[in-house]
Amino acid sequence: MPNNFVRSNMTEANGWLYSGIGTDYSSSGSNIKFDTSGDWATLRIASTPSVVKYNLKGNGLSGAYVFQLSESADGVTFAPLLTITSGIGANNTLFQANLASSTRYIKWTYVTKATGNIGFGGVVIEAPTNTAPTVSNVEISGLPTTGAELAGSYDYADAENDVDASTFKWYTATDASGTNATPIVGATSQNYTLTNAELGKYIRFGVQAASATGTTPGVEVFSSWIGPVIAAGTPVLNAGLITAFADTCLNQTTASNSFTLMGSNLTANVTVGSLSGFAYSLIENGVYTSSLTITPVSESIDTVVYVQFTPTVAQSYNGTIVVSGGGAADLNVSVVAEGINTPVVVTTGASSNLTAFTATIAGSLVQGCSTVSAYGIEYSATENFANGTG
Structure with a gap:
């Protein structure tokens, strides 16, 4: 050769x-x-x-x-x-x-x-095209108070199963919109302990997707901003993200999604406020109610709030679940959901294998939000015959 x-x-x-x-x-x-x-x-x-x-x-x-x-x-x-x-x-x-x-x-x-x-x-x-890794669901757990340790979390994916080698940064900003976002010098671990330098500022966690081998790096992905950072001993609440609900047919109740809720130095009960179409429970398979009252233990809360969605109108139910009380500033948890009422869709397929005595006929249906009680195929020797006359 x-x-x-x-x-x-x-x-x-x-x-x-x-x-x-x-x-x-x-x-x-x-x-x-x-x-x-x-x-x-x-x-x-x-x-x-x-x-x-x-x-x-x-x-x-x-x-x-x-x-x-x-x-x-x-x-x-x-x-x-x-x-x-x-x-x-x-x-x-x-x-x-x-x-x-x-x-x-x-x-x-x-x-x-x-x-x-x-x-x-x-x-x-x-060789196969090697794609860069991705990260998603970047979140912060912990409370934004001085001296508290925050923990970042994320999900990593790589099409070629290359080993995760992602890097981390923590950022401060002057408001919840990220104005004047600045990396914190030396804050390159997955955890970060807040100091007095962050007092009054907002915090987010960034993950630069990277792999040990293959195509790298990917895109940096960020958590939501949390804050403002307050002095140790001040009542504070913090919540994680809740996954968007799938589009749901009217009067059907979804499986539960959830968000984490933490609080410290709380001086009274905390309420998860009502929002049309949603119900809450502290037990996944428990009883769901339109609002929740949570009593702190030793002035603290560290729990999971389970949420179910039941639409009654075909519309968007996007909104904000307000968590309040305990002497802390109100907390807004964004939720995304849609009520739908799609009809049955019936499609008549093409006939094939026609002979003097036989034929193959076809049809399909997409159920949508309705219940189909019966279905079948009509046929006739007359072209374009009316429904029900076959």
């Missing part, structure tokens, strides 16, 4: 096995020649492939021929990928095929020879 016969953007190919092939019939290029039925060449590759590309050209090629590309994980059992019976011209013609991730052997076979020969070369093996 010529040295420049194959190139790869992945771990270098392991090498070739072949039978019956000859040198190229022209003096230029790096092609080899298939000139007899049954000639074959197999390339062993070392790592996960994505696409194979190669050139074929004919020399006096005429008549019926079959040239086949196949793949194998073990070099023993090959599955056909591409069978070529036409389209090979006198000049190089590019062919390509997608490869299975498990493929380690790629085989080209001149199955049936025609008049003339087939030149072969320019093989390129492409």
Whole structure:
């Protein structure tokens, strides 16, 4: 094989096995020649492939021929990928095929020879595209008081399962909109202990998605701002995020979503206020009510509030759950939900396999928010017949 016969953007190919092939019939290029039925060449590759590309050209090629590309994980059992019976011209013609991730052997076979020969070369093996990692659900747990330790959390994903190597930053701002956002010098761990320097400011946690190998870094993703930071000993409340509810049919109650609720130095009960369409419980499978009253223990709260959604009108129910009391500033928890009342959608499919005595007829339905009591297909010898007359 010529040295420049194959190139790869992945771990270098392991090498070739072949039978019956000859040198190229022209003096230029790096092609080899298939000139007899049954000639074959197999390339062993070392790592996960994505696409194979190669050139074929004919020399006096005429008549019926079959040239086949196949793949194998073990070099023993090959599955056909591409069978070529036409389209090979006198000049190089590019062919390509997608490869299975498990493929380690790629085989080209001149199955049936025609008049003339087939030149072969320019093989390129492409590796799968490696995508950058992502992070989501970036949140802060803990209370925004001086001396308190905040903990950042997030979910990491990487399509190629590259190991998480994300980095962290903590930021301050002068308001909840992030005005004058500034990284805190030296705050590069997943946890951060608030100091007097952050008093009166708002805090957020940032995660720069990164992986130990592969394409990196990804995009930096941030938590919501919490705050303002208050002095230790001051009553304070903090809540996590609640996942958006799926669109829900009228008068149907969803499974529960939830948010965490924390508080310290509280001087009285805390209330989770009512919001149309929503009900709350401190027990996931417990009794849900339109509002909750929570009594602090040793002036503190650390609990999960479960939320269910029951729409009665087809509309948006996006809103804010207000948590108040305990001597702390009110806390707003944003919630996203939609009530829907979609009808049944019926589609008549095309008829097929028509004979004098039989036919295949088709139809489908999407149930929507209604209950379907019965369904079927009407048919008639009359074209465009009225519903119910078939």
